[in-house]
């Protein structure tokens with residue numbers, strides 16, 4: 001029987017949901033059994049051989065449902081292979097460089113240290129200005145963040161294929 005993996009995500013405008021969907025599709029294609037769920041309604045990790053958990057980043061923080069999932073299920077996540085990802089920077093070049101060294105939310109780092117994730121990825125995101133509220137448009141303008149879709153699908157698929165290989169090796 002192929003390992004069953006949970007892909008859980010938190011999104012505000014859909015960019016991160018689509019990343020999670022691509023991760024899930026790549027894992028399925030690689031022969032794994034996959035369940036894809038929003039973090040707010042996601043199953044506990046206990047029924048799964050591995051978990052992938054991701055969130056969009058706003059003002060340096062994960063969205064509440066993904067942060068809550070990490071906190072609530074830290075012990076169960078620590079007991080199985082877990083992969084974390086954030087979706088954020090727009091603009092070309094390495095995401096960590098674009099965000100001045102930011103890799104993962106500082107308030108969640110102690111939990112990540114407990115969980116020992118197999119990997120913590122930071123993917124380019126997408127900003128569609130027409131979807132944003134007024135305050136968000138002002139913040140974007142002040143930060144001079146580029147708008148548009150900068151998601152690197154080849155990189156995301158490579159990352160997911162490495163997860164499949166790791167789970168199939170268990």
Ligand SMILES: Cc1cc2nc3c(=O)[nH]c(=O)nc-3n(C[C@H](O)[C@H](O)[C@H](O)COP(=O)(O)O)c2cc1C
Nearest residue numbers: 011012013014015016056057059060088089125126
């Ligand atoms: C108001 C605002 C603040 C943001 N803050 C950050 C941030 O601190 N760090 C980051 O990497 N990306 C930041 N982003 C970019 C989003 O994380 C990115 O657009 C993400 O892909 C959106 O995902 P979603 O559509 O799933 O919500 C911000 C975007 C907006 C509109």
